[in-house]
Amino acid sequence: MAKATALATLLMMVAAATLAVVPSPARAVCNMSSDQLMTCQPAAAATNPTPSPSADCCAALSTADLPCLCSYKNSPLLSLYDIDPDRAMQLPAECGLTMPANC
Numbered sequence: 001m002a003k004a005t006a007l008a009t010l011l012m013m014v015a016a017a018t019l020a021v022v023p024s025p026a027r028a029v030c031n032m033s034s035d036q037l038m039t040c041q042p043a044a045a046a047t048n049p050t051p052s053p054s055a056d057c058c059a060a061l062s063t064a065d066l067p068c069l070c071s072y073k074n075s076p077l078l079s080l081y082d083i084d085p086d087r088a089m090q091l092p093a094e095c096g097l098t099m100p101a102n103c
């Protein structure tokens with residue numbers, strides 16, 4: 001549990017830092033707010049992912065900047081959110097969206 005607690009603490013710090021710098025309504029990354037990102041987190045989780053993304057997540061992805069998300073594929077930011085990059089990159093397809101080529 002210590003690791004999970006440390007991760008949760010880190011996550012809150014990241015969220016707080018994000019809220020502090022991004023004007024409301026926050027577009028944290030790639031036209032997705034941190035709230036929207038969190039709707040997708042369970043489906044892309046590195047540990048115990050849900051089988052498919054939620055409707056909220058798909059709605060968020062439909063207005064997200066997908067080419068921009070591609071550039072986050074190898075970002076250490078993903079592990080902060082306990083997100084598995086490969087799973088994350090499959091989410092748009094699971095929502096019926098098309099990822100850009102060369103992603």
Ligand SMILES: *[C@@H]1O[C@H](CO)[C@@H](O)[C@H](O)[C@H]1NC(C)=O
Nearest residue numbers: 031032033060062063064065
């Ligand atoms: C950004 O997201 C908002 C909704 O969250 C949407 O209305 C807007 O069209 C999006 N912008 C782009 C460039 O996709």
